[in-house]
Structures are given as structure tokens and as C-alpha cells.
């Protein structure tokens with residue numbers, strides 16, 4: 001029985017239903033349902049739970065994420081059908097969905113022109129309007145190969161040959177059919193609003209020696225309004241692109257050729273913002289009992305052997321720094337101590353650029369005997385790490401090769417986890433809210449199959465994290481089995497003004513690392529006990545977070561983080577002394593100001609320049625202000641007010657200094 005037949009039998013109205021989801025498995029309405037799924041469905045109906053939010057069985061509506069994905073797959077088929085109608089000699093490859101749409105790969109040596117694309121899109125609309133029923137059927141693999149031999153679809157034959165199953169499924173609509181696992185909507189009329197967006201050249205199966213194919217991309221949404229919103233959002237994303245704003249506002253630079261891909265230079269204005277963020281961050285952490293440390297960027301390779309990074313993390317690490325034989329010879333002649341100083345003890349010891357800060361913090365913990373009274377022992381650092389990311393995935397500040405973590409490690413006893421994590425969650429909320437992020441998605445990831453630590457430890461730790469989350473009043477979901485092998489973790493994602501979600505803070509418990517380093521504390525009974533570690537970061541990486549922050553604010557940073565907080569503009573020459581006086585007053589109070597004495601330019605032009613630089617406050621000083629001992633403040637958003645010197649300065653400081 002198919003889903004369609006089942007719904008009909010039960011008299012469930014199915015206009016906008018395109019599938020059934022059982023656990024993680026998705027079935028379209030055209031596929032025969034396995035016995036076990038039918039049983040689940042019957043059970044859910046009997047318990048009146050079909051479709052309720054906490055049910056294992058759900059009906060997939062077309063405008064849900066799963067529903068859109070099913071619909072987009074049918075769009076890909078409509079695309080292929082359209083191409084075959086217009087250009088019958090074209091050969092088909094495959095056509096899956098993407099996050100916002102679909103694509104299909106075609107073999108056509110002459111390619112497709114802009115004109116062709118328009119025609120293809122028009123034909124797809126026709127196919128939608130024809131409302132062709134979509135039918136699913138199965139064939140033996142040999143029969144399928146025969147079928148495609150008749151059609152001359154050479155790529156489909158190649159694909160079939162690699163499939164291990166004896167029976168394969170097809171989806172058919174009108175004169176078109178496609179080898180396909182599905183799922184699909186029941187008819188082409190259910191396809192939503194779509195648009196073909198681009199073309200690219202790819203190789204069959206990504207193999208450079210295989211023939212070149214043309215990939216046609218499209219986007220698809222439930223309706224025209226959603227499609228238009230998507231394009232509007234794209235425009236907005238482009239306007240806010242941190243790479244573009246970073247250049248315009250002179251915040252950072254990346255020079256791939258001379259410096260290296262993924263290596264970020266913070267320019268003076270960006271660095272100013274970063275230092276304000278660091279100061280603010282540090283103040284909170286010191287108040288909460290964290291100790292700031294600094295650690296080196298390199299260490300002997302043995303440290304990374306002990307920590308296990310060399311075994312498990314190698315592909316993200318830069319290669320070890322080996323000494324050149326010539327260098328060694330030369331340096332040996334210069335100094336007798338050379339071998340000892342670099343750690344050559346007969347055996348060569350290369351150095352390694354650090355991918356993480358944890359081993360250094362453990363060595364600090366281990367540098368003296370710690371008693372239970374010292375716990376929790378909290379270390380924090382703006383720790384710069386280097387990770388080798390493939391050049392293809394590097395992206396502005398969001399994916400880089402060198403970055404600074406707002407890292408911290410807390411060494412504690414197992415019964416301290418709950419309170420400590422509660423405290424961390426409070427710090428996270430306090431800090432992120434200053435950046436305008438208040439919507440979070442929180443996930444608690446529990447034990448995976450392969451794991452360090454005992455079941456008792458995991459039970460206790462998972463329960464502690466859960467209790468801490470409940471206390472924090474954060475809504476959270478449990479991600480079963482998604483914990484790291486060394487311990488359970490909490491991940492927090494932030495939502496930006498465009499509704500995009502970014503992985504940000506993380507709190508990870510570790511049963512493993514302290515054992516690798518034999519880190520322990522002396523308990524009240526004078527016994528050595530194993531210590532536990534929490535790794536945590538709030539921003540994750542300064543670089544990445546800065547990229548998100550730039551895009552979220554479109555460069556209009558909150559006044560307390562702005563690199564220039566106030567511009568003092570003297571209208572004419574005779575007000576310059578008074579303007580300088582005000583400028584000095586603000587600077588002495590710790591404000592980042594600029595003094596604008598360019599009296600040769602028109603005032604409106606000068607104001608415009610500071611607006612373009614996204615400076616949150618301007619003070620305009622003319623003769624009147626000088627005479628009356630007042631200042632006129634222009635705030636972002638157009639608010640203008642004239643206040644006495646004292647009141648004016650107090651007002652600006654209240655907006656610009658965090659305390």
C-alpha cells in the first residue's frame with residue numbers, strides 16, 4: 001500500500017501532504033510502505049497522535065522543509081523533462097536537490113545559451129500547468145539497462161551498472177521517466193514557484209577524465225511570494241557581505257598571494273573593535289574567576305602526540321616544522337647549547353604550530369599540585385590557532401586558516417559540572433546579547449557509540465548538562481549520539497537579522513584529555529583523583545564571529561564597539577578652538593573621537609562622509625554652540641539635540657562606554 005492509498009483509506013484530506021515521515025525516514029505518497037511503517041501509522045492513528053509534534057510519525061506538508069525538498073526533487077525532473085522536449089539529443093545524468101532548489105546534469109557539447117535557459121524555464125511552467133500525474137514503478141536492473149540502451153542514455157547505463165540492488169525504481173510523468181529513488185510529489189501541478197539561476201560545467205561523477213557535463217541550477221519555493229523573498233534576501237546578503245563591508249570600512253584584509261590564504265590581517269579600525277570586544281569579554285571573565293594566560297604558537301611535536309592531536313587531528317594541522325640539515329650544522333657551530341635548546345636529544349624533535357590551546361592549559365594545571373580547594377580552576381586565553389582548511393572552503397572571515405579562539409578550560413570535579421555549566425551559560429547570554437543576538441538554538445549532544453569514559457561518567461555528565469540547561473531557561477533539543485567521543489557537549493547557534501543561523505558557542509566536557517596527560521588533583525581524603533575538563537568558547541573564533549557581527553549590523557556597530565564613536569565637526573574656523581576643546585574632553589573620557597576641521601568643504605558633504613563611515617555620533621559645533629556653551633549631537637537615525645556641555649557628554653558616554 002502506498003502512502004496515497006493509506007491516506008485515502010483513512011479518509012485523510014491530502015491536498016498539501018506530499019509524504020510521510022517515520023523517525024528519520026521519508027516516504028513519498030507514491031512508494032509502497034513497508035509493513036513496519038504501516039503498523040507505526042496505524043498505532044499513531046489509534047493513539048490520535050498522527051501529526052502531533054511529539055509523534056514519531058508525521059505527515060509532510062509541502063511548505064515544510066522536508067516537503068520543500070520533495071517538491072524540489074520534482075522540479076529537477078521537470079527541468080530534465082523540459083530539456084528533453086526542447087533538445088531531445090541531450091543526454092541525462094543526475095538531478096538532486098540543493099538547500100534552496102535543485103540542479104540537473106546534462107551532456108550537450110554545444111552547451112545552453114541564456115536564450116535556451118529561458119525556453120527551458122517556460123517549458124517547465126507548461127509541465128507544471130499540465131499537472132501530469134507522477135507514477136512510480138520498479139524494474140529489474142537488466143531491464144532498466146535495456147530500456148536506457150534503447151533510449152541511448154549512456155550516462156544512466158553507467159549509473160545503473162554501479163547500483164548493487166537487483167531492482168531499481170523509476171518515476172514517470174507524461175512522456176518522461178527517470179531512474180530515481182525519489183521522493184516526489186504526486187503530480188507536476190504541485191510544483192511551487194521556481195527559477196533557473198545558473199549554469200556550470202562539471203565532470204560526470206566529478207572525475208576529471210570523464211566527459212564534461214552542463215549543470216543547470218534552479219531555486220524553488222512553495223509559492224511566488226516565498227521565491228521573491230528569497231531573491232530579496234539574497235540582495236540583502238550581498239549588501240551586508242562582510243568581505244565588501246570589511247574593505248569599505250577598512251576593518252580587515254586578506255592577501256592570498258603575499259601573505260597566504262585564510263590568514264587575516266586586522267586593520268586599525270577592525271583591531272580597535274576587537275580590542276573593545278576583548279576588554280569587555282575579559283572584564284566579565286575576571287569577575288567570574290577566570291585567569292587570563294598567554295601561551296606560545298608552537299610547541300615540540302611530542303606535546304601533540306600526548307594530546308592525541310597528531311593521531312586524530314592531523315589532517316587539520318599544518319605540517320611539522322623540520323630543521324634543515326644545513327641550519328642545524330650552522331647553529332651547532334654558533335652555540336654548544338643548540339641541541340638542548342631545540343630538543344634534539346639524539347632524536348630529531350620538530351616543532352608544531354598549534355591547532356588548539358588545550359594542551360598548554362593542561363600543562364599550566366599540571367605545573368603544580370592542585371588540591372580540591374583549587375577547583376574549579378579556570379584558565380582563559382585569546383588563543384590563536386592554525387588549522388589547515390582546504391583552499392576551496394576558505395571564505396572571508398568565516399572560514400580561515402589562522403584564528404583566535406576566545407578559549408577557556410575549566411578543571412573541575414565531576415560534581416561541579418552542573419553549577420559550572422550553569423555559570424557558563426549565563427556568561428554566554430550576557431556576552432552575546434551585547435552584540436544584538438538574543439535568539440538561540442541550543443543542542444545537547446549525548447554519547448556516541450565509540451567513546452572515552454565510563455557509562456557512569458556519561459550518565460552523570462549528561463544529566464548535569466541537562467539540569468544546567470533547564471536552569472538556564474534556554475530552549476534546547478537533544479541530539480542523541482552526536483557528542484564527541486571524549487564527552488557530551490552543548491552547542492549554541494545564534495540567529496541573525498536575516499534569519500540565518502550560525503554555530504557559535506560551545507561547551508564540551510572532556511573525560512579523555514586529562515587522562516592522556518595524567519592530570520589529577522588531591523582530594524580531601526589526600527587521594528589523587530582524576531580531574532575533568534570543560535572546553536568552552538563563546539564566540540568560537542574572533543574572526544568568524546566578527547564576520548557574522550559585521551553582516552548582522554551591516555557595519556553599523558553598536559556605539560560601544562564602534563571604532564570611531566564620535567566625530568566632532570567644526571562648522572567654521574572661528575569655532576575650531578571650541579571644537580578642539582570638546583574633542584579633548586571626550587577623548588579624555590575614553591571615547592574614540594575624530595576632530596573634523598575641514599572647513600573648506602560643505603557641511604552637508606562632511607556630515608555625509610561621517611555617515612558613510614557609519615560613525616554613530618556627530619557633534620556639530622558652530623558659532624551659536626560656542627557662544628551658548630552647548631553642543632549639538634546628531635545621532636544615527638537622524639535624531640538631533642542640543643544640550644549643555646556636561647549633559648551632552650554624559651549622554652554620549654552613557655551610550656558608548658560599557659560598564
Ligand SMILES: [Zn+2]
Pocket residue numbers: 073077095178179180181182
Ligand atoms: Zn530523481
Ligand SMILES: [Zn+2]
Pocket residue numbers: 356357358409535536
Ligand atoms: Zn580545548
